[in-house]
Amino acid sequence: MKGAGLLTYSNRRYLWWAILLVSASLVLYKTQPASALQPPNGGTWQGYILGTLGAVIIVWLSLLGIRKRRYRSRLGSVAGWASAHVYLGLALLVVATLHCAMQFGWNVHTLAYALMCGVILSGIYGLIAYVRLPDGLSRNAAGKNIEDWVSELGFIDQEIQTLATKADAELQTAVESALSLTAVGHSIWARLWCLDRSKVQLGARGLIPNPEQQTLIDHLADCIPKARTRREAQVLNDLLDGFGRRKVILARMRQELRLRSHLRIWLFFHIPLTVALLAALTVHIVVVFLYW
Amino acid sequence: MDFLVRQTIGEAGSETTDRVVTAKILRLGGDFKNDIVIPGLDANLKVAVSGAEVQLRSSRKNILVDGVLRRRVTLNAEQMVTVSGLQIGLFPAPSGFDVGLNLSGRVDPTEKLMREMRADAAPWSNRRLSWLLAILVLAFTFGLPYWGIKDQTVKQVVAQAGLPSDNHWSSGPLSEAHRAAGIEFTCESCHQDEFIMVQDAPCLACHQTIREHADTELHAMLNLEQIRCASCHREHNEPVSLNPTNNALCVDCHAESQSWARGKVAHSDVRAFAPERHPQFKVAAPKLIDTEWHYERVLVTEANGADGSGLKFDHQVHMNPEKVSFDRSGKPLVCSNCHSLEPEGEHFAPIQMESHCAECHSLAFDPLTPDFQLPHSRARDVYKVLEGHFMRQFTELELLRDTEAARRLPNQTKAMLACDDNPLVCAKEAAAREARYQFQDTGCVTCHTVSDLRGDNPALRYQVNPVMQQSDWYPKAYFDHRAHAEIGERFGDEVCADCHAASESASAADVLMPAIEGCFDCHNAGRSDVAVDCVSCHWFHQDSGPRSALLRAENRLRNPNADAWIYQWLDK
Numbered sequence: 001m002k003g004a005g006l007l008t009y010s011n012r013r014y015l016w017w018a019i020l021l022v023s024a025s026l027v028l029y030k031t032q033p034a035s036a037l038q039p040p041n042g043g044t045w046q047g048y049i050l051g052t053l054g055a056v057i058i059v060w061l062s063l064l065g066i067r068k069r070r071y072r073s074r075l076g077s078v079a080g081w082a083s084a085h086v087y088l089g090l091a092l093l094v095v096a097t098l099h100c101a102m103q104f105g106w107n108v109h110t111l112a113y114a115l116m117c118g119v120i121l122s123g124i125y126g127l128i129a130y131v132r133l134p135d136g137l138s139r140n141a142a143g144k145n146i147e148d149w150v151s152e153l154g155f156i157d158q159e160i161q162t163l164a165t166k167a168d169a170e171l172q173t174a175v176e177s178a179l180s181l182t183a184v185g186h187s188i189w190a191r192l193w194c195l196d197r198s199k200v201q202l203g204a205r206g207l208i209p210n211p212e213q214q215t216l217i218d219h220l221a222d223c224i225p226k227a228r229t230r231r232e233a234q235v236l237n238d239l240l241d242g243f244g245r246r247k248v249i250l251a252r253m254r255q256e257l258r259l260r261s262h263l264r265i266w267l268f269f270h271i272p273l274t275v276a277l278l279a280a281l282t283v284h285i286v287v288v289f290l291y292w
Numbered sequence: 293m294d295f296l297v298r299q300t301i302g303e304a305g306s307e308t309t310d311r312v313v314t315a316k317i318l319r320l321g322g323d324f325k326n327d328i329v330i331p332g333l334d335a336n337l338k339v340a341v342s343g344a345e346v347q348l349r350s351s352r353k354n355i356l357v358d359g360v361l362r363r364r365v366t367l368n369a370e371q372m373v374t375v376s377g378l379q380i381g382l383f384p385a386p387s388g389f390d391v392g393l394n395l396s397g398r399v400d401p402t403e404k405l406m407r408e409m410r411a412d413a414a415p416w417s418n419r420r421l422s423w424l425l426a427i428l429v430l431a432f433t434f435g436l437p438y439w440g441i442k443d444q445t446v447k448q449v450v451a452q453a454g455l456p457s458d459n460h461w462s463s464g465p466l467s468e469a470h471r472a473a474g475i476e477f478t479c480e481s482c483h484q485d486e487f488i489m490v491q492d493a494p495c496l497a498c499h500q501t502i503r504e505h506a507d508t509e510l511h512a513m514l515n516l517e518q519i520r521c522a523s524c525h526r527e528h529n530e531p532v533s534l535n536p537t538n539n540a541l542c543v544d545c546h547a548e549s550q551s552w553a554r555g556k557v558a559h560s561d562v563r564a565f566a567p568e569r570h571p572q573f574k575v576a577a578p579k580l581i582d583t584e585w586h587y588e589r590v591l592v593t594e595a596n597g598a599d600g601s602g603l604k605f606d607h608q609v610h611m612n613p614e615k616v617s618f619d620r621s622g623k624p625l626v627c628s629n630c631h632s633l634e635p636e637g638e639h640f641a642p643i644q645m646e647s648h649c650a651e652c653h654s655l656a657f658d659p660l661t662p663d664f665q666l667p668h669s670r671a672r673d674v675y676k677v678l679e680g681h682f683m684r685q686f687t688e689l690e691l692l693r694d695t696e697a698a699r700r701l702p703n704q705t706k707a708m709l710a711c712d713d714n715p716l717v718c719a720k721e722a723a724a725r726e727a728r729y730q731f732q733d734t735g736c737v738t739c740h741t742v743s744d745l746r747g748d749n750p751a752l753r754y755q756v757n758p759v760m761q762q763s764d765w766y767p768k769a770y771f772d773h774r775a776h777a778e779i780g781e782r783f784g785d786e787v788c789a790d791c792h793a794a795s796e797s798a799s800a801a802d803v804l805m806p807a808i809e810g811c812f813d814c815h816n817a818g819r820s821d822v823a824v825d826c827v828s829c830h831w832f833h834q835d836s837g838p839r840s841a842l843l844r845a846e847n848r849l850r851n852p853n854a855d856a857w858i859y860q861w862l863d864k
Contacts, residue, residue, distance in 0.1 A: 039532045042463070103530070107460045108433040115429075150409060154402040161398060179401040180322070180332025185408040188415055201331075207324070253409060261413035268414035268421065276425035283434040287461040291483040292490070 006130060009083035018087035022094045025050055029098040040101040042109075042288075050099035057092050058116070058281060061085055062274055086127055093120050108287060112280035118273045126266040133259045140255045153249045160242040166235045170203050171223070175239060177201035178216045182246075184253045191261040194254045213247045293318075293341060296389040297328055300396040316340070318393070322404075328395075333376060334404040339367075339393060346382060346391055350375060372396075376403050432456050441480065451477075466527055467534035482527070495521040496841040503834045508843060514552075517840070517847050535827070539564065542826040564817035565824050573808050576767050578760040585760050587767075595803035602759040604739050605800040612795075616652075627788045637774040639763045649739070657726055657735065660685065671731065671742070671754040678723040679751075686715035686722070724750040731756075765805045769829045 007015075028049060032040035042051050064085045068078050096116055104110045141149070157179055164175040181199040185191035200210035202219060210216055220240045227233035295313045311328065318339040319326045326336070336351040346367045348355060353363045356374040365373055372381035377400040385392035437458040440447035450457050458479045466476055475481050482494045496502070504516050524541070525534050542562065545552060549559035560571035576587040577598035590598045610616050613624030630648045631640045643649075645668045655665040658681065666674050711718035729735060731742045731754040743755045779787050789795065791806035815824045833840075 033538075038526060039529065041529070043526075043529070103464060105462070105464060107462055108456075109463055111429070111433060146409070150402060150406055153405065154400070157401055176398075177331050180399060180404075182401060182405065183408070184405050185411060188413060191408075191411075191413055253405065257409060257413075264413040268416070268418060271418040272421035272425050275422035276429050279426040279429040280433060283430065286434070287458075288463065290486050291458070291461055291479055292488060 005079060006083050006086050006127065009079055014080075014084040014087040017084070018091035021053075021088070021091045025053070025091075025095045025098050029101075032101075041103055042099050042101070047099055047101070050095055054092060054096045054099050055281060055285065057088055057095065058277065061089050061092070062278060065271065065274075086123070089120055089123050092116070108280065109284050112277060112284045115273055115277040115280050119270060119277055122266045122270040122273060126270055129262050129266060133263050137256065137259045137263075140252055140259065142252075146253070146256045149249050149252055153246060153253075156242050156246050156249070160239060160246070163235055163238050163242065167232075167239070174200055174202050174216060174219065177207075178210055178213065178243070181207075181210070182213070182250065184250060185257040185261075188261070188265075191257045192265060194258045196250075196254065198250075213243050213250065217243050217247065293391070294389045295327075295339070295391045295393055296385060297393045297395065298383065299328075300394075312389075318391075320395075330378060330395075330399060332399040332401045332404055333378060334399075334407060335375065337375065337380075339391070341391060348373065348380060367393075376400060433460065437461065462528055464528040464530050467530075469534065470527065489520065490522045490527075492521050492840070492844050495525070496844060500839065500841045502840050503837050504840055504843060505832055505834060507837055511552075517843050521840075537825045537827050539826050541832070542830075562826070565811075565826075566816050566818040567809075567812055569817070570808060573766060573769075573805070575765045575803050575805050576762065577803060578762045580758060580760070583758075585758075587762075590803075592803065592805050592807045595805070597799070597801045599762065599801045599803050601761060601800055602741055602757045603761075603800045604741065607794040607797040607802075607804070609798070619652075627785050627794070633773055637772045638770060642761045642763065653738070655735075657730065658685070666730070666736075671727075671736075671756050672751050674730065674736070675723060675727050675751040675754075678726050679720060682719035682722040682726070683716065686711070686719045689715070720750075727754060765803070770831065771829065 028046045029040060032038075032044050032046050038044050041047055064081050067075065067081050093116075096113060100109070100113060104113070160175060160179060164172045167175065178198070178200040181201070183190065183197045186197055187195075189195060190197060196211040198210045198213065199207055200216050200219075201207050202215065208215060217240065220236055220243065224233055224236045224240070227236055293314065293316055295315070295318045297311045297313060297318070298308055299311070300308050313327045315327060318328070319336065320328045320330055320333070320339070321336040322329070322331060322333045323336070334352075335354055338349045340347055340349070347364060348367050349364045353361050354375055355362045355365050357365050357371075367373065367380065367382050369382045369384065372379045372394070374380070374397070377397055378395060379397040381394045383392040383394045433456055436446075436450055436455055437460065440450050440457050447457060459477055461479070465471075470476065482490045484491065484494060499521075506514070506516060508516050524536055526532070527534065543564070546559065546562045549561055553559050562571065563569040573592045574589040575592050575595050575598070577590050577595060577600065579586050579588050579598075579600040580602065588598070610625055617624045630643055633640055645653075650668075655668060656662050657666055657678075658664060661681070664681065667677055711721065713721075727750055731737055732744065736742060736756060740759070741757045743757060745753055745755060747753050777783060777787060779790070791810050792804045794804050797804055814822050817823075
């Protein structure tokens with residue numbers, strides 16, 4: 001549980017901060033009379049306090065991006081900041097919801113809220129990824145560096161290419177095409193969901209999908225009984241062995257890509273949405289007072 | 293352009309294949325859309341002839357020449373270049389061909405896989421998307437709407453294009469009354485100054501007849517005219533109504549009214565609508581003093597006999613079916629036969645002699661002329677009509693005297709002829725006799741109080757006292773009869789009688805208005821009954837006194853900085 005430190009840092013100190021913050025916000029919200037001159041919303045004094053609190057938290061949470069780059073900073077440890085970032089970020093959802101009193105509309109204020117929800121949801125996804133995926137990464141690499149696996153694949157491919165020159169032209173074409181048309185992460189979608197768009201040029205069957213190299217493996221297995229010479233059978237057998245090993249390594253590569261993509265992709269939403277949120281938050285505050 | 297592409301394949305370059313391509317530019321690459329498909333090649337290559345030179349261009353910087361990676365090279369016969377393990381060179385083109393292209397070697401498939409492994413999981417850098425989103429947010433939620441405020445043309449273009457405008461800065465929907473043309477989508481109709489709270493001028497531009505809550509001179513210390521309209525009437529504030537209904541608005545001051553009224557006004561303390569927390573009702577009883585009507589506020593519990601309407605009426609008799617009923621149908625009277633509710637739901641139309649009384653109470657007076665009625669008018673007019681009537685009667689009778697026809701006259705007429713004087717004197721005597729009868733015994737005096745001035749002139753002797761039908765007994769409160777017309781399965785007179793004890797009243801001086809205790813049966817803040825707020829029955833802005841529009845405009849003229857604290861604050 002590599003990422004668990006995020007949650008357990010300093011005996012869950014920031015969890016208690018967040019619980020305190022949420023409780024105080026709820027008490028503050030409840031002090032707004034239900035059916036009075038003024039319904040609970042951002043316009044009451046309680047609403048102003050909750051709004052200010054929310055804005056300060058948003059700005060502070062955004063500063064993590066700066067703090068983690070300031071290696072010489074003595075303003076708390078990055079681990080502490082990250083832990084507080086997680087808990088206060090979750091608490092922010094409650095603070096902001098109480099600030100707006102669940103009143104939504106087709107306006108800039110709700111846009112800021114929606115962006116904030118987007119940031120928090122992507123953050124929750126990121127938290128889950130950080131807690132759960134690193135274990136999967138090291139299990140998948142099985143004690144080796146993933147680059148080692150790729151270079152091993154290179155050796156296997158060279159072996160296969162050399163073997164293929166001993167086969168007939170049709171099989172040679174099939175093997176070469178299977179090698180060159182192997183895909184591990186040709187698109188973002190494929191990387192995220194382990195999609196295998198590999199293909200193979202298989203004689204009369206033309207260019208057909210070759211997921212997990214299985215189409216070619218099946219073809220090689222079919223060819224072995226039909227081999228006319230011992231040498232031919234041996235070549236087919238060796239090719240079958242090569243593609244079997246290739247299949248395993250490719251699966252590891254795809255898994256590696258999948259896990260790394262999931263660890264990365266949430267930031268692609270989390271950070272730009274945060275910047276958009278800061279812009280929308282500024283507009284929200286300015287226009288509320290511009291049209292007071 | 294004709295290209296001859298010669299590719300060496302097989303073990304140790306054992307085989308070659310030739311292919312002919314006729315194109316302006318020869319395309320090579322991993323995709324099948326290329327002229328020459330090189331499986332696994334992770335770039336798109338183009339070969340084109342430029343003058344005497346043959347150029348090779350790649351979509352990536354991956355052409356290896358002399359140990360240097362390039363994007364574009366000029367091919368020659370002496371030297372091969374390498375792209376991902378594929379060697380490319382020229383050979384002398386046979387006749388009929390423009391270019392002879394030599395391909396050999398294999399593309400290393402792991403190179404492409406390694407590149408896929410190293411590719412970023414996101415299509416763009418975080419920073420690029422951040423900038424894009426931030427600029428979009430700022431431009432569409434602030435820049436464009438703000439430009440629209442400054443330039444009406446922009447605003448129109450933005451509105452027509454359906455782009456966000458300052459309407460999207462609204463923190464909530466307007467109240468129904470304000471969803472009107474010129475207000476709803478025109479923010480600046482109320483928000484006139486940037487960063488300044490909405491002032492009174494836009495409110496009072498429409499609400500010109502609204503008046504302050506209280507006499508501003510009497511309560512000068514409250515500075516009522518300096519309290520912004522919008523501090524109570526808050527817009528964009530759903531689900532709360534634009535008109536505040538919370539009792540605290542009233543009770544804050546009226547619970548201990550003497551602390552601020554200081555004896556200047558006779559307010560009773562009000563804490564809630566509940567026994568002992570709201571004072572007993574006071575009726576406004578009409579009373580004629582000299583020739584002016586005055587309205588005396590009398591506790592409703594002590595108000596019997598206080599109705600100085602100048603009328604006589606016995607509800608008890610009229611509501612007794614054994615004594616009064618309609619001639620034709622035989623049905624008894626019901627309340628609504630006489631009392632018809634005005635459209636506003638609170639008051640009743642005044643009782644009219646002609647429409648409500650005359651069906652039973654005819655103003656005919658002479659049995660000889662049963663169709664001829666007295667006018668429902670002033671006493672002197674009545675006398676003149678009597679005089680004229682009897683003159684005509686006596687003149688006509690005089691002509692009949694001592695004729696055969698006279699013997700056939702009814703006895704009553706014969707009695708009239710007993711007057712031996714001339715017809716004029718006889719008629720005046722008869723008119724005076726009838727006037728005495730109408731104004732003293734029965735007739736007009738049945739319903740009206742009449743003053744007998746005892747002068748010599750019979751036309752001026754009687755005077756019917758002025759009448760005032762009070763229709764607004766509780767002028768400081770509002771009551772909706774429509775909302776109370778049906779209670780459970782009961783309706784009509786049965787419900788009227790719940791509050792108005794008319795069937796027990798024998799005198800028009802009785803005030804038949806209900807006391808507060810009757811209301812408490814259903815409305816009691818101490819129990820969870822049908823809720824009433826202060827403003828359910830009372831209104832905040834008064835119906836007399838200076839209009840707010842004038843008062844506040846004057847106040848601004850006198851003190852232009854009255855609401856300029858915000859400017860001072862901003863200047864600091």
